[in-house]
Amino acid sequence: MVLWTNFPLTMSTLAIIDAFKDLPDHRRGAGRRHNQPLCLALFTLSVTAGCRGFIAISDWLKSYRADLLALFEPAKDRLPSYSTIRRVLLDLDYKAYSACLASFFEIEPLSGETLAFEGKVLRGSYNVETPASTSESHRAIQLVTVYIVERGLILPIQPVDKKSNEITAFPPVLQALAQRGVVFAFDALNTQKNMSGNH
Structure with missing residues (x-):
């Protein structure tokens, strides 16, 4: 799995951010303080890390805050909270998200599997x-x-x-x-x- 596409490493060049950039954002303008692709990237990584609920996601965000800030370089040096990620998920087209995820992880069956x-x-x-x-x-x-x-x-x-x-x-x-x-x-x-x- 490739997490970024090229250097220098900024949020706009991270492959996992690009994977979700074309998904429509149904939030109201006032509720878009945090970038939707960033929220989905953090959600995806937290679940991949074994988080099975929003409290677990919150703990994961706090535990790896410094690393995530250095990796994603979000605006104003702030990460979205687990409640913000939850709001993004409420209006998400899960079929489209699934397709983006499958493309990102390059999930294709191989001969003999x-x-x-x-x-x-x-x-x-x-x-x-x-x-x-x-x-x-x-x-x-x-x-x-x-x-x-x-x-x-x-x-x-x-x-x-x-x-x-x-x-x-x-x-x-x-x-x-x-x-x-x-x-x-x-x-x-x-x-x-x-x-x-x-x-």
Whole structure:
């Protein structure tokens, strides 16, 4: 993983900053004291370091404050707080963030690696435009996850059409990855005769 692109080392040249520079910032102008790509870079690094909550992120920011200031050189020599990072995440397009992250970490399956497929149903999911209590009835959101076993990495998560299911969602993902010389692993649900015969 390359954290920066060239020297001298300034925030504008850090590759992890550039990875998120094109994501739209939905915060109001008055609430943009800190650069959104910086907030996302710090969030990404803290989670990579093992933080599993905003209190843990806060502790991580305090513990490595001097190093982070030297690395990112933020405006006015100030880092965003964990609450600022949280506000950025509230309005974040996670699909776009996931794509940026996959590109930054160069997550691509290599020949000979094993890809494990898993379908998940998000219980209690509902339309974000309306409160859960008033949302029209609909099927729960379904996702397909592809996991690179040898490296413990997850490829960009694939949504499943609400009128479909994970069995019919797998073939397009298979077709996109089958030419890479990888090994596929499924659970019993996805060892359908038609799918195995065609792929």
